[in-house]
Every structure is written in C-alpha cells, then in structure tokens.
Amino acid sequence: MTFDDVSKVFVTGDGTRVQALDGLNLAVSRGEMVAIVGQTGCGKSTAFNLLLGLFAASSGTVSVQGMDPHGDFEALKGRIAVVFQDGRLLPWRNAQDNVALGLEYQGVSKSDRAAIARDWLARLGLEGREKAYPYELSGGMRQRVGIARCFALNPDIILCDESFSALDELTAERLRGEFLRLVKDEGKTGVFITHSIEEALTVGDRVAVFRAPGHVAAEFERPETLSEADLSRMRKSVRDVMATHPSP
Ligand SMILES: Nc1ncnc2c1ncn2[C@@H]1O[C@H](COP(=O)(O)OP(=O)(O)OP(=O)(O)O)[C@@H](O)[C@H]1O
Ligand SMILES: [Mg+2]
Known part of the structure; x- marks a missing residue:
C-alpha cells in the first residue's frame, strides 16, 4: 500500500478549496501494521477514504496491491475490511x-x-x-x-479508524490486544488511525505522525522489544512532532 506524493483538495458548496492532503508519502508493507496519529483535521480520514477507494486523489498515486483503489474498486472488493469505531x-x-x-x-x-x-x-x-x-x-x-x-x-488488509476509542480503557486494552494478536496470527496488513499517541505506540510496528495539511511529518519504527525508557522517548518525540504546527 503506498501513497506517492498524494494531494486531495475538496471544494465545498460555496467554492472554498480545502487542502486535506498535501504531498502525502507513506508506504505500508505486507504484514505490517502502521499507526497513523495526528491532531484533528490533519487528513487521517481522507487518507483512509482514499485507501477505500471512496474518491480519487487530486494528484499523486494511491496504490493498494498494485491497484488504484478508486479506479479498480471492484477488483479490490473483499481484500480490504474496516473496523469502525462503533462496530456499525x-x-x-x-x-x-x-x-x-x-x-x-x-x-x-x-x-x-x-x-x-x-x-x-x-x-x-x-x-x-x-x-x-x-x-x-x-x-x-x-x-x-x-x-x-x-x-x-x-481480507488482506484491515483498516481501523478510531476502532477502540468509544470503549472504556480496560475493555479497549483487552480487545486491542486480542485484535492485534489476530492481525499477526492471520498475517494481515493494517492501517490504524488514532488520536492517541499511547494507542499509536501500542498498535503500530511503525508510527506515522500526520500534520496538517495532510502529510507525514515523521515516522518512528517501534523496536522489537520496547523498554519503558524507549517508550517514553518515543512518546515525547511523537508529541513534539505533532505539536510543531498545531492543527486548526
Ligand atoms: N468531504 C469534504 N469536503 C470538504 N472538506 C473536507 C471533506 N472531508 C474532509 N474535509 C476537510 O479536510 C481536512 C482533513 O479532514 P479529515 O477528516 O481527513 O481529518 P482527520 O485527521 O480525520 O480529523 P479527525 O481526527 O477530526 O477525524 C479538514 O480540514 C476537513 O474539514
Ligand atoms: Mg477522522
């Protein structure tokens, strides 16, 4: 799954142009779980919807298993599944x-x-x-x-948008753990969107920090074993990147 210099501009009813994504570059390898974290409005859901093929990019290339998720919508059907916040x-x-x-x-x-x-x-x-x-x-x-x-x-690919944020902390923790085990056992590739730095660091083999307008400001690889000191260092780094240019 790749985003190659992807931009997305929405034009609202009154003709206002909203740049939701601007030069987004991100690659997710097979079997990898990438967590996307960023402040509200930074373009996370827009990137997610592009992967689902709900609309086309304004420029750049989105590729899922070598296909264009919007143009090849039918061919990709069933290969991608979504876990929504409320179960839907x-x-x-x-x-x-x-x-x-x-x-x-x-x-x-x-x-x-x-x-x-x-x-x-x-x-x-x-x-x-x-x-x-x-x-x-x-x-x-x-x-x-x-x-x-x-x-x-x-599916080959599982997409999650704030999947556990409506649950109490303990339930979320337990379910997140079970979910991640299944993802690994079944060899799925995943993208997990969250507002929570803590959740991103728990979930992601790699954490991509989004900043408005929609681009990856930094990526952090999670080491195989994560000491408390590593974790607090990563937590601080992610927070610093997110806070550099606060989203609206
Ligand atoms: N259909 C749309 N029409 C116009 N503007 C849109 C549309 N969808 C998103 N936007 C705008 O694009 C920007 C990015 O929105 P997006 O929903 O991708 O952010 P997000 O990171 O998912 O935010 P949140 O964390 O609040 O869910 C915002 O400024 C938003 O208002
Ligand atoms: Mg969103």
Missing part, C-alpha cells in the same frame, strides 16, 4: 447474521457463511451469543462482532 452493526440482524453480511455479498453459501460466522464469533469470545441482537450486547461485545465480521471476510 445492522440493528435488525443478530450477531451471526451481522458477521455473515460481507460473506453474503461475496456469494458464499448460507451454510458456509453460518459456519464461518459462528467460528469467528467463538474466536472473539462470543460463543452462545450468536442469536443476540446488537441492542442486547454491550459496546465491547458489539465491537467484538464488528471485528469478527472483518476477519470473516478474510
């Missing part, structure tokens, strides 16, 4: 049917998708809750269903 479950479908949703779109048979959905729900600790509706589940459980749905699709 359909309220009228039970947990199992929510997990099976993407598989339904992929044309997987009813019995296969039920088996895959049940398996992933069990792996996320939700055995016995397959028939529960979202309103019957806690926020943490709903997020587990959202993660199960993502893995059930068996």
